[in-house]
Amino acid sequence: MTELTEEGVSKLEVFKILDLVAAPTFAWRPTPGSASAGVFWCNASARKRLGRIWTAEEQQKIADECPEPVRQATETALAIFHESVVVKRLSSTCSGDPRQLLFNTFSAIPESEVACDLHVGPLCFEMDAQEYVVALAQWRETSASAPQANARAACMLDFSPIHSYLFAADGKLLHANNKAAGMIKMAGKNEENFQLHELLLEDGQEQQEVAREARAAIFDRSERAFRCTLHSLGKDGKASWILYECWLNYDTVAAGGRFASAMLVNTFDVTDQKELERQLASARLQLLKQNEELEASNGQLKANEQIILNEKARLIQQQQKLQHRLKLALKIHQVQPRTYMDTMTIADKIVSALDAISEGETLQLEEVLQLRNAVLEADDLRRPVNLQHQLLHKAGLSTDVGLAMTEMLQGDSNSGAQRLARSRSLAKSTSSKDFSESLSRSQCRHRSSAETCDPTGGNAAGDQVAVVLIPEVERLLMEANGSFSFDAFKLAEASGNRPLSTLGFFFIKGSGLMTAFNICENQLVNFLQQIEAGYPDNPYHNRVHATCVLQVMHLLMQNGLIKLGVLQDVMVLACYLAAICHDFEHPGVNNDFLIKTGNRKALMYNDISPLENHHVSASFMVAADRPQANIFQGMSEEDRGTIRASMIDLILGTDMKKHFGLLSRFQAYSAQTSLQSPELRDRCLSQAPASSSTISAEHKLLIAQVALKCADIGHLSCPLALHQRWTDQLREEFFLQGDQEQQHRLKVSPLMDRSEASGMIKSQVGFFEIVALPLFTGYTQLIPDSKPLLDGVMSNYQHWHAGAKE
Numbered sequence: 001m002t003e004l005t006e007e008g009v010s011k012l013e014v015f016k017i018l019d020l021v022a023a024p025t026f027a028w029r030p031t032p033g034s035a036s037a038g039v040f041w042c043n044a045s046a047r048k049r050l051g052r053i054w055t056a057e058e059q060q061k062i063a064d065e066c067p068e069p070v071r072q073a074t075e076t077a078l079a080i081f082h083e084s085v086v087v088k089r090l091s092s093t094c095s096g097d098p099r100q101l102l103f104n105t106f107s108a109i110p111e112s113e114v115a116c117d118l119h120v121g122p123l124c125f126e127m128d129a130q131e132y133v134v135a136l137a138q139w140r141e142t143s144a145s146a147p148q149a150n151a152r153a154a155c156m157l158d159f160s161p162i163h164s165y166l167f168a169a170d171g172k173l174l175h176a177n178n179k180a181a182g183m184i185k186m187a188g189k190n191e192e193n194f195q196l197h198e199l200l201l202e203d204g205q206e207q208q209e210v211a212r213e214a215r216a217a218i219f220d221r222s223e224r225a226f227r228c229t230l231h232s233l234g235k236d237g238k239a240s241w242i243l244y245e246c247w248l249n250y251d252t253v254a255a256g257g258r259f260a261s262a263m264l265v266n267t268f269d270v271t272d273q274k275e276l277e278r279q280l281a282s283a284r285l286q287l288l289k290q291n292e293e294l295e296a297s298n299g300q301l302k303a304n305e306q307i308i309l310n311e312k313a314r315l316i317q318q319q320q321k322l323q324h325r326l327k328l329a330l331k332i333h334q335v336q337p338r339t340y341m342d343t344m345t346i347a348d349k350i351v352s353a354l355d356a357i358s359e360g361e362t363l364q365l366e367e368v369l370q371l372r373n374a375v376l377e378a379d380d381l382r383r384p385v386n387l388q389h390q391l392l393h394k395a396g397l398s399t400d401v402g403l404a405m406t407e408m409l410q411g412d413s414n415s416g417a418q419r420l421a422r423s424r425s426l427a428k429s430t431s432s433k434d435f436s437e438s439l440s441r442s443q444c445r446h447r448s449s450a451e452t453c454d455p456t457g458g459n460a461a462g463d464q465v466a467v468v469l470i471p472e473v474e475r476l477l478m479e480a481n482g483s484f485s486f487d488a489f490k491l492a493e494a495s496g497n498r499p500l501s502t503l504g505f506f507f508i509k510g511s512g513l514m515t516a517f518n519i520c521e522n523q524l525v526n527f528l529q530q531i532e533a534g535y536p537d538n539p540y541h542n543r544v545h546a547t548c549v550l551q552v553m554h555l556l557m558q559n560g561l562i563k564l565g566v567l568q569d570v571m572v573l574a575c576y577l578a579a580i581c582h583d584f585e586h587p588g589v590n591n592d593f594l595i596k597t598g599n600r601k602a603l604m605y606n607d608i609s610p611l612e613n614h615h616v617s618a619s620f621m622v623a624a625d626r627p628q629a630n631i632f633q634g635m636s637e638e639d640r641g642t643i644r645a646s647m648i649d650l651i652l653g654t655d656m657k658k659h660f661g662l663l664s665r666f667q668a669y670s671a672q673t674s675l676q677s678p679e680l681r682d683r684c685l686s687q688a689p690a691s692s693s694t695i696s697a698e699h700k701l702l703i704a705q706v707a708l709k710c711a712d713i714g715h716l717s718c719p720l721a722l723h724q725r726w727t728d729q730l731r732e733e734f735f736l737q738g739d740q741e742q743q744h745r746l747k748v749s750p751l752m753d754r755s756e757a758s759g760m761i762k763s764q765v766g767f768f769e770i771v772a773l774p775l776f777t778g779y780t781q782l783i784p785d786s787k788p789l790l791d792g793v794m795s796n797y798q799h800w801h802a803g804a805k806e
């Protein structure tokens, strides 16, 4: 075996590395031939401090001066060689300054500056195929001297607020700092034989178990730390929570000066923390619960929201349906103040029922059967059910008014059944002798009437008539063009009793219809004057009445029908002419009188609207008999045909016996347009004249017929004084008929008896309620521009209604 020398080992890798280590490091070898050992190598750091390796003599000198440390170091080094001790820390076991061990003799290390520990351990290496073991000693410096450091560490530990205990591996208490010692004392125990399990749990049954577990974790499994939190009940009954932290530590004063593993236990009172945790956990639980409840209620809300949305959609749909039906119902059931009559015709009722069915409604069986019976019994579906019965018993009218209204409205002479009923009542009231007498009288009167009104002769103005406009006439014509309170009497006065021809000429010429239909001026003037001359001076049905009707018809056309594109030129001319001719040669008595008295007109027209038939027929005769008055001469065949057909229908439509039939059809049409979408309706009846093609010719005629009916009773909308004048004149005409009935020994018609001074004025309220208001309201609903007319009618109605109450 080669002698270990400094030079010898310096070549080895391990020593080359050790040479670089910062801590002063020394290697011992056993001294050959002795039981001692000596340093044979030191690293660069040690050489820097020592300057060189000491000689055997110098080592001896150190040993002499510091016998105990050197002995210990040497013993340790020898133990390295002979025993398998891993590491030894010598510093704290030295009685003196550990530096004395090796350094004291070397002035290079100032005594006060360095505190060192000497760590000694074995180093095995191979050299020249031989194994060697040397003892390696390494100095580790600390910043202060070891005793000072120890004192500080002990003080720091003792005064620490943390309860710290050091236990040996067998569980025996090695040391307790001040806090911990106080605790042991308070528990009435003794530090001398205090055991780990006594600390871990004061009262628990598992203390041995937990203590065992802690020792196993630290000593056997070398875990970094062992923690447990244990609960105990204090003497005051208050619960407290203690956190135990166990760490591996060393007992530096174990027997033999060797390091022994020990366990440091720190305890912390975590009761507050636990309480906080408990509160947090409780709060969290509560929050979770609240969250769950909120989510549940949120789900419920969402479900409710959906239900509400569904319900809302359903209600909106229902509302739309109801509004639609209300609109429909309003169209059909016209506003009828105070009357309890059901003026719906059977056709209206059928349409209403069908609409209800189309809306998804179910009809009552009774309702269906009533409708069925009404259809089976009725000879005309466009007629209110049991009109006479209603007028007499339900309308709130006095009997004579009810009878008068019945006579006026009941029975279309087109109907065979009605004619039969009429003839029976006629037979009852008039003897056959009376009948033949009245017939012959009537024939005489007709002849004499024809003489006075002969359109072909006796006209002072002749064929060449010029219309001369004086300023007052001009002013009145301008007024007639737009005023809803026009006074035709004034025009009659100002125009030398030619109001009808003057106004007719003004309107027809002014609207450019003469040019459009190739009517020559002379022909028009002649025609108009012939017609005007044919109006007898009846109190009511005279030329001023015709003028009044013409003016209102003009307003209705200008304020609606033309503007909305319902009527075009050919119909406008037909309407003007129909208004002008509509009561031509009116005898001042009604159709019933003509029929009852067997008048030639009744005979001529088989009792079917004799008056109205005559008005049209005779008017056309005027044009036909005299070329100078033939306004139709220059027209195309088509226009002539259209105008003639329209005039016939328009004038026949003024027979009050056709009232309900016309109104019913009109309302059905009006309701029909409201059934369509608003856009479609707008297109039908709005500003765009081109769209008028969407209204059928039949419906255009129907609207014009109702307009002429409105115009015919247009005085109902006049200012009160004017309206009253017309009413008085109508009453007088009725009385005159009553007088004639008396002369004919006929039963005087209701309200026509002069001995009852009020006469037809009694029937005003009933007439407004049953005829006028539904008519004007219905018309205004379709043609809103005619509202001023309805307002005038309402105003006069209120007058009569108030009077009737008094």
Ligand SMILES: [Zn+2]
Pocket (backbone or CB within 6 Å): 545, 549, 582, 583, 712
């Ligand atoms: Zn009339």
